[in-house]
Amino acid sequence: MKYGYSLVTGLYLLAISVVWLVPASRSLDSPLAYLSLLSLIELAFLISYARHHQKSSLLLIWDILSRLNLTHPVLLPPPENVFHVFITQRRLMIQGVISSLKLLAAGTGLALITGVALGLPVGWIPRLRQVVLPIANCLSPIPPLVYTPYVVAVMPSFKAASIFVIFCAVFWPTFQNMAYRAGNIDRRIIQSAQVMAVSTPGMLFKVILPYCLPGIMASLNGSIRVALLCLTGAELLGASSGLGYFVKKYSDYADYTKVIAGIILMGAVVTLLISLLRRLQQVLVRWQDN
Amino acid sequence: MYKLEMQDISYHYPSSQSRSAGIDHISLQIPAGEFCCLLGPSGCGKSTLLNVLAGLNHPQSGRLLIDGLVVNGPGLNRAVVFQHYSLFPWLTARQNIVFGIRQSGQLKDRREQQRLASHYLEKTGLSHAADQYPGSLSGGMQQRVAIARALAMNADILLMDEPFGALDPRTRAELQLLLSRLCQAQQKTVVFVTHHINEALLLADRVMIMSPQQLATILPVTLARPRHPETLLADPAYPTLRRQLLSLFYHQVADELSEDASL
Ligand SMILES: Nc1ncnc2c1ncn2[C@@H]1O[C@H](COP(=O)(O)OP(=O)(O)OP(=O)(O)O)[C@@H](O)[C@H]1O
């Protein structure tokens, strides 16, 4: 760990000195954003002792390569310029993040509610299960990405289209998981609730739902990635704001500096979202780890 | 009028192919306030009978009556401790007990509910584990939570399926005493499944011995109350009763043994 620490700090100092000392051979934007990112990474490392040196050294290699003019100036712009985009384009970026997250929240929320509400009775009532599950098993494996372009073309507005696509990505796994777990619930837990005279709504929401929650959370963890994939895919096709739209717009202008910045932003948002979800999962199903 | 009455009840598991699983034409009457122990070999249908009384197994023939009224399902007049403890794994020990108290509808005030839960947690020696989830409790601790939940629900009738089966001798003795006092004081009607003859003699007003699918014998236990493991030994009626029960309980085994050796 000590070795890793000195390596990271060394790389950090090297990166800074490269920025100041090696003369730039092409015009650059202000290095302020880039330097502060480097400092942030260094700081994050010092705090967490995590293995950030890979990222840092990757940045350094990128930096040195572009500085020595070894890279294509348009296709792989220097890191200063890329990170400077986060300052110049922050309005558009924040707008993009917000509009994407809004759509994601709407689609996911809708899918969770309907998935749980429909999965509960379908799993719980045997006859319904026999009828509905074969149909669901047939429809659910179609990857939403396949029909995304069609949905975007057919739906009246882009908003409706992307919510629909996200809904499909999250609904099926939630529904199937819910139906499966509600159908296979431990009979002894049901008996225990029955002798306490739990009413039917109580049985559904105070017994079966908490019993199924770990499964729902686990399936959400996977399906939210697919949902993001579909959303950005849809945004590439026909949005007027959003993360995918940001990338699409500037790649049409061949402004790859901004494209790369957009991709980095997407990665950051996805990572943040998934780690948030994992935290939520830990809090909600604490009982399961014991 | 009896508190609990089974009239010629048969129950066979629909999933089971063999007719030998379940119970066959059982009738029994239990007056209010009586402590009934159910003894019998493993697999003879004790849990099946208890589940019929709980209203979980719907008999194919015969009737179940409580206070003279026909009953068709579970109800809050009966509290059940299952052989499997079946707590809700997503609730802590305390929350499990509070859930039972809420269901029983006896207390509206949340603080009162918590107080009652604390009371039974303490009585069952679980105060230190109150906020743990069942997954992190030992079998004996889970069983005690289930007992605490059933007692806290304050039902007239207690149905208990080997409730002390997973407990160490000391905790078992403590809880026997607790249950015996509580049932005396509140005049509860109890059906209590056990494998221990001593336990049956300590707790019961009547012992019922089951052979496969049937009630074989009913034996009144006329020992003076309050009973205590030590004073019980001094009771002159105790050795006779014990011998009687033993011979009934091990009836078949004893017959087979007597053929080849005198023990
Ligand atoms: N859910 C079930 N489905 C089918 N058969 C069952 C079921 N539960 C119990 N049985 C059968 O019914 C018979 C009686 O079972 P029961 O659980 O009542 O026995 P028990 O007297 O409680 O035994 P133990 O002392 O081991 O708990 C057994 O032969 C068992 O195989």
Ligand SMILES: [Mg+2]
């Ligand atoms: Mg049993």
